[in-house]
Structures are given as C-alpha cells and as structure tokens.
Amino acid sequence: MNTAEKPVSAVCFKTSRFGDISVAGEKIISFVQGVPGFEKLRRFILIDHDADGVFRWLQAVDDPAVAFLMTDPNQFKPEYAVPLRKADADGLGVKDPGSLITLVMVCVSQDTKELSLNLKGPVVFNADNMKAIQCVLDKEDYPSHFSIKM
DSSP states (O other), X not given: OOTTOOOOOEEEEEETTTEEEEEEGGGOEEESSOBTTBTTOOEEEEEESSTTOSEEEEEESSOTTOEEEEEOGGGTOXXXXXXXXXXXXXXXXXXXXXXXXXXXXXXXXXXTOOEEEOTTSOEEEETTTXXXXXXXXXXXXXXXXXXXXX
C-alpha cells in the first residue's frame, strides 16, 4: 500500500428498509446542520433505488427507520437551479462548484400513489468532501409539492 493512502474503515449498521449495510467510511455524507425535522441525524449514505438511477435513498446511518426517497430535479424540471447562499457554500467547503450535486426529496401520496418533488427544500452535496446541506429556497416558482409523471 502506498504510504500516502489511508486504509478505509467500513461502517456497519442496520436499517429497517435495506437490512444490514456495510459502507466505506469515505462514502458517508455529513450534513452540516442536519435535515430540518431530523436535526440530530447528521450521517447519511445514498443507496440506488434501482438500476435506472432515477431515484436514490438517503438513508440515515444512526436511525434505521429514517430514509428519504431522492431524485435529480433536473430530470423533471430542466431549468431548476439552486441559488446557493455564500454561508451555505462556505459551510459545504465549496472550492469547485462543479463538485456540487443537487437532489430533492420525493413525496409519494398514500392515497393516490402520485409523486411530487420538494423543489423548495433541495439537498446540496459537495462530492469533494461529502458534506451536505438542505437549503430552504424563497423562490415562489419552486413549490414544495411539484407533481411529476412516471
């Protein structure tokens, strides 16, 4: 092993949705401020929902029952863009804006099984350092329930 390389330790945990999971520590996403409503949960991983990659799960490492269905908003609203505040960019440690990945939460209606996206509360990830933040946008044209068709 190259002396500059550090061994990657695995983190193992149980989930109610996916069973036992083992993931390299470097794959854990650290939320700078926690997710609103789940502020105590700061460590998450992304799990592909299926092979097409349209949907992913944001699974909490420290609570087996907490997982959010996520997607890339640009697949459904191509002009979607997050105006990242300087304080948020600083918290994410942004050096290269190209390293930022934006996902939004997907809501599934219990009654109709219709899908909607929360465009008002995107999650922005810095792929360079695995930090994330959920922003709350003021833009009126980004609703918290944007219906999508599959």
